[in-house]
Amino acid sequence: MNKLVSSVKEVIRQARLKDGMTISFHHHLRNGDYVLNTVVEAIAQLGLHDITINASSIFDVHAPLIEHLRNKVITGLECSYMGGVAGKAITEGILEKRVVFRSHGGRPADIESGKSHIDVAFIAAPCADPMGNCTGQLGPSACGSLGYAYADAMHADQVVVLTDNLKPYPLSTISISEIYVDYVVELDKIGDPAGIVSGTTRITRDPVGLLMADYAAQVIAHSGLLKDGMSFQTGAGGASLAAAKFLQKIMLEKKIQGSFVMGGITGYLVDMLNAGCFRSIMDVQCFDMDAVESLRSNPNHHEVTACHYASPAAKSAIINSLDVVILGATEIDTNFNVNVHTDSNGYIMGGSGGHSDAAAGSKLCMIIAPLVRARLPLIRDRVTCITTPGNTVDVLVTQRGIAVNPNRPDLKNTLIAAGLPVTAIEDLQKTALAITGEPKWGLKKGRAVADVIYRDGTLIDQIYQVLS
Amino acid sequence: MEIKKKAVAGTMESSDVFVDIAPSEEGLYIDIQSVVYNQFGEQIKKAVHETFRQFQVERAKVTLNDRGALDCTIRARVETAIKRAGREEE
Amino acid sequence: MLLRSLLFLPGNNPNMLANGDILGADGIIFDLEDAVAPDEKDAARILVRSCLKQMKLIGVTTIIRINSLDSYDYWKEDLDELIPCRPDIILIPKVNDPKEVIIASEYIAELELISGIEKGRIRIMPLIETALGVENAFAIASADQRNIALFLGAEDLTADMRCQRTTEGTEIFYARNRVVMAARAAGIEAIDTPFTDINDENGNYQDAVTAKMIGFSGKANITPRHVKTVNQVFSPTAEEIEYAHEVLFAIEKAKEQGKGAVSLYGKMIDKPIVLRAEQVLAMEEALIRKGSACYE
Numbered sequence: 001m002n003k004l005v006s007s008v009k010e011v012i013r014q015a016r017l018k019d020g021m022t023i024s025f026h027h028h029l030r031n032g033d034y035v036l037n038t039v040v041e042a043i044a045q046l047g048l049h050d051i052t053i054n055a056s057s058i059f060d061v062h063a064p065l066i067e068h069l070r071n072k073v074i075t076g077l078e079c080s081y082m083g084g085v086a087g088k089a090i091t092e093g094i095l096e097k098r099v100v101f102r103s104h105g106g107r108p109a110d111i112e113s114g115k116s117h118i119d120v121a122f123i124a125a126p127c128a129d130p131m132g133n134c135t136g137q138l139g140p141s142a143c144g145s146l147g148y149a150y151a152d153a154m155h156a157d158q159v160v161v162l163t164d165n166l167k168p169y170p171l172s173t174i175s176i177s178e179i180y181v182d183y184v185v186e187l188d189k190i191g192d193p194a195g196i197v198s199g200t201t202r203i204t205r206d207p208v209g210l211l212m213a214d215y216a217a218q219v220i221a222h223s224g225l226l227k228d229g230m231s232f233q234t235g236a237g238g239a240s241l242a243a244a245k246f247l248q249k250i251m252l253e254k255k256i257q258g259s260f261v262m263g264g265i266t267g268y269l270v271d272m273l274n275a276g277c278f279r280s281i282m283d284v285q286c287f288d289m290d291a292v293e294s295l296r297s298n299p300n301h302h303e304v305t306a307c308h309y310a311s312p313a314a315k316s317a318i319i320n321s322l323d324v325v326i327l328g329a330t331e332i333d334t335n336f337n338v339n340v341h342t343d344s345n346g347y348i349m350g351g352s353g354g355h356s357d358a359a360a361g362s363k364l365c366m367i368i369a370p371l372v373r374a375r376l377p378l379i380r381d382r383v384t385c386i387t388t389p390g391n392t393v394d395v396l397v398t399q400r401g402i403a404v405n406p407n408r409p410d411l412k413n414t415l416i417a418a419g420l421p422v423t424a425i426e427d428l429q430k431t432a433l434a435i436t437g438e439p440k441w442g443l444k445k446g447r448a449v450a451d452v453i454y455r456d457g458t459l460i461d462q463i464y465q466v467l468s
Numbered sequence: 469m470e471i472k473k474k475a476v477a478g479t480m481e482s483s484d485v486f487v488d489i490a491p492s493e494e495g496l497y498i499d500i501q502s503v504v505y506n507q508f509g510e511q512i513k514k515a516v517h518e519t520f521r522q523f524q525v526e527r528a529k530v531t532l533n534d535r536g537a538l539d540c541t542i543r544a545r546v547e548t549a550i551k552r553a554g555r556e557e558e
Numbered sequence: 559m560l561l562r563s564l565l566f567l568p569g570n571n572p573n574m575l576a577n578g579d580i581l582g583a584d585g586i587i588f589d590l591e592d593a594v595a596p597d598e599k600d601a602a603r604i605l606v607r608s609c610l611k612q613m614k615l616i617g618v619t620t621i622i623r624i625n626s627l628d629s630y631d632y633w634k635e636d637l638d639e640l641i642p643c644r645p646d647i648i649l650i651p652k653v654n655d656p657k658e659v660i661i662a663s664e665y666i667a668e669l670e671l672i673s674g675i676e677k678g679r680i681r682i683m684p685l686i687e688t689a690l691g692v693e694n695a696f697a698i699a700s701a702d703q704r705n706i707a708l709f710l711g712a713e714d715l716t717a718d719m720r721c722q723r724t725t726e727g728t729e730i731f732y733a734r735n736r737v738v739m740a741a742r743a744a745g746i747e748a749i750d751t752p753f754t755d756i757n758d759e760n761g762n763y764q765d766a767v768t769a770k771m772i773g774f775s776g777k778a779n780i781t782p783r784h785v786k787t788v789n790q791v792f793s794p795t796a797e798e799i800e801y802a803h804e805v806l807f808a809i810e811k812a813k814e815q816g817k818g819a820v821s822l823y824g825k826m827i828d829k830p831i832v833l834r835a836e837q838v839l840a841m842e843e844a845l846i847r848k849g850s851a852c853y854e
Contacts, residue, residue: 133849207782209575344508374482374536375504399580435576435613437539439507483573488709489646541572548601 003184004130005067008042011183012120013157019050021119022076023446024156026149027440028124028136028285029058032195033249035124035162037064038187044073052076054118056107056148056306057353060085061195069094075156078116080104080351087348090449093465099348099450101341101463104284105317106359106455107206108151112313115457121156123149124190128163129171132181136286137173137303140163141191143266144286146175150305153180156399164190168379173296175303197288203245203268204238208399212368213242215420216326221250222418223364223411225323232278233262233325233358234269236287239368240326241268248371251277262309262318263354265291265301273300282318284309284354289324312355318363319354327355328398331371331383334425334466336390336405338367339383341452344376346443346466348450352387357455359392366413373396379425384443385452386461401428471528475553477535478545485537487549489497492529496520501536515539519546559619559646559845560584561707561776562792563785563790566623568593570600573607578618581782582789584848590636591626593653599625599632603639610643613833617848620645621683626652627661634665641669644680647706652714654691656701663702664695678703683749688709688718692733695740707747709778710737712752725761727768733778738773750774756781768803793845794838801834802842 005011017023023043025036036055041064045049045235051074058065060083068074069089078100082090090099102110110116125139136146141164145402153159153176160183161176202208217237220226232247234240245268251258258278261269265283267290273281274294274391281301286292294301310319330350331339336358340350359365378398394411396403401423405414416422423431433439454460474490487503500512511536520528530549534542565583567574569590578586588610594602608618622645625632637648650662659682683702688693694714699708699710712730716723723729734750741748750769753762762784769777770791777788794802805827812820820827 207581210783211582212578375508375538376536399577434540437508438510439504440510441507443506481571481573483576537572538576538609538612540608541605544605545601547608548604551600551604556760 004159007356022052024054029191032192054078075401084349103352104354108307109313111151118156121152125163129169131178133171135175144292145303147284209239217246230258272452322362325358327363336393338388341385356388364394366374379429394464469554477548485535488531489549587621615760621647623649656697659701683707687714708741709749712751746774750777752778762853802838805835
């Protein structure tokens with residue numbers, strides 16, 4: 001049996017990819033990915049059209065995709081996150097078919113159920129053997145966990161593994177098993193290691209960010225959840241990471257050991273594991289080389305699948321055991337609905353990722369964001385796009401006050417008693433408007449260009465074409 | 469105040485506004501580029517016009533490149549540009 | 559006026575000015591001097607004036623560091639522009655001679671009159687950052703009623719002294735003591751020089767503790783990251799506050815009973831102790847008004 005195929009074009013032929021089919025990619029190579037662009041370019045050169053891409057995320061490195069959207073090589077997109085470059089083209093209406101946005105947990109659930117069918121999955125693997133056993137933990141393009149690729153491998157009709165680091169059979173570390181793999185292609189490079197490491201894994205030095213991080217750590221300290229066995233997740237923004245650092249200090253002082261940290265894993269969370277603040281890390285994606293190295297070497301640092309992380313269809317997922325999560329927002333409204341899909345001009349520059357999943361599962365969901373960003377107020381009457389519904393969001397931390405969701409009166413009273421600057425969200429909104437002046441909202445909108453599917457499968461919002 | 473020469477004020481940093489002012493033969497020509505034009509275009513225009521009125525400038529060509537500056541910053545930068553470009557009519 | 563921590567903010571930076579009041583410092587120093595390039599002095603003073611007029615800074619002492627009196631007429635233009643905004647304190651850099659304070663004070667008085675501000679309301683803080691300034695410290699401190707504190711600036715001072723500025727601070731030990739002595743002799747406060755290693759949290763703490771022990775009432779900061787620690791160090795502790803209440807209570811009781819000498823915990827309570835207790839309680843009151851905890 002020989003799974004090795006000589007080139008991308010050849011594997012596309014052998015897999016009998018046809019017009020109208022759906023292909024998939026994971027995003028673990030982040031802004032250093034070469035695979036998606038290489039495969040789509042080959043598809044274009046073979047004269048194929050009307051292909052749908054289901055990529056767990058689309059980054060700015062995938063800008064060449066735009067040309068193929070224009071030429072209708074690709075006519076459908078499904079993802080959990082889309083960066084601003086592709087986002088701008090989509091928002092301006094380059095695709096006729098609406099983009100389907102899901103959450104990180106919703107994507108594997110729909111792939112599993114067949115709702116989101118994949119004809120050919122292309123799995124970039126930093127290390128693989130000729131039978132298709134592969135992992136992200138080893139190799140010059142190592143990216144760590146392959147969490148978002150499992151559902152594709154397990155449920156796509158055909159699976160192609162692409163690697164720039166082919167090792168003899170059997171692979172020493174196996175993340176995805178050969179039992180799912182049809183073809184293996186060796187490339188010169190699957191990606192650029194410099195781009196694989198995320199740009200947002202530095203603690204903020206901005207005093208406003210540090211102030212908010214300090215408030216966030218105090219909210220956790222007074223939430224009643226700060227005790228042995230606590231579990232924690234944080235986004236990769238500068239202020240969120242600073243909050244993790246402050247939390248670490250508190251946990252060490254009070255000699256508290258948590259159960260696990262979850263997420264997008266950075267060196268800061270690895271530090272917390274090594275300092276004994278937590279017993280384990282549940283890793284669905286690695287953001288930097290410290291995380292990759294820890295995954296490789298520490299038995300308490302576990303690679304988990306996206307399904308295990310957050311699938312609403314699983315019997316239980318990790319988010320169901322999550323105590324505290326710290327997340328960001330481009331906008332939040334007075335009902336605590338959060339937007340991380342678009343900016344305030346309606347342009348797509350993000351997506352739920354794990355945002356709506358973690359908010360739904362956690363006991364305490366905290367949003368950290370500055371009250372005003374370049375004259376734009378954070379708090380709206382209604383967000384431009386609902387990513388995460390307000391009933392799953394508990395606390396908003398800004399530099400001018402902390403708002404607690406009225407559905408958490410117990411938490412509100414505890415935080416007031418702790419001397420924290422608890423303020424009604426409407427008052428924070430007024431404070432911001434006093435600083436910025438009253439903005440004119442009301443964008444000229446065209447047709448819907450994207451559907452936002454909440455983790456329960458319902459359509460929670462749509463994103464509209466921005467007309468110039 | 470009479471605008472006698474070209475002048476600039478402010479920077480392209482976030483929350484600041486870069487103002488470019490030059491003499492003009494007739495009237496006030498104001499060109500505003502702003503990252504928040506949709507939301508604050510009218511207020512920015514108002515701030516610029518009011519500052520020109522305050523310093524009695526009737527003829528100038530002004531370009532603003534706004535990176536989300538607050539109203540007080542816009543007025544300050546326009547005033548600075550005016551003062552650098554003109555001299556007070558005695 | 560609470561002056562435990564004074565934070566420098568560059569005068570020409572709109573982003574920083576917008577968030578000045580939430581950084582926790584008791585006083586914000588809007589810097590028109592060292593933080594602003596010569597060809598941006600005009601922009602900075604207009605920006606600070608415009609922001610102070612439109613933004614409401616609550617719970618914060620407003621301080622303007624104008625340009626020094628040997629800087630052509632920048633300092634006059636700074637005052638022309640900013641006095642109408644009613645700042646609390648004018649920080650005058652590189653003061654060598656009491657005459658400079660008097661000249662500035664008189665110019666401020668003219669501007670107070672024009673702006674309808676009560677005469678003498680705006681205070682002055684001379685910045686001692688030259689060898690000559692140290693030598694003349696007492697004369698400078700007692701030069702004018704407006705003086706509220708002497709401020710020590712060690713960076714420029716050590717340049718003038720022709721020696722290295724170090725974390726340990728041995729080189730400024732004399733200057734620190736001299737400035738405190740001069741300030742206290744003149745009946746005003748003393749503010750210590752900022753700790754300049756922005757990443758050294760422990761060093762910041764040690765430096766603040768040293769300053770407090772020598773007799774400074776507060777400390778300047780060049781980064782908001784140092785503010786919380788400085789506030790803590792220069793706040794009275796719960797024990798100090800409790801003791802202060804006990805002292806005044808003991809004094810009251812003794813008065814009622816017609817007793818002359820009072821002792822508390824085996825120690826004679828004489829005038830200095832009473833004075834100290836009154837100062838501690840005044841600070842407690844100011845802190846309560848500001849809404850901060852008096853200790854962590």
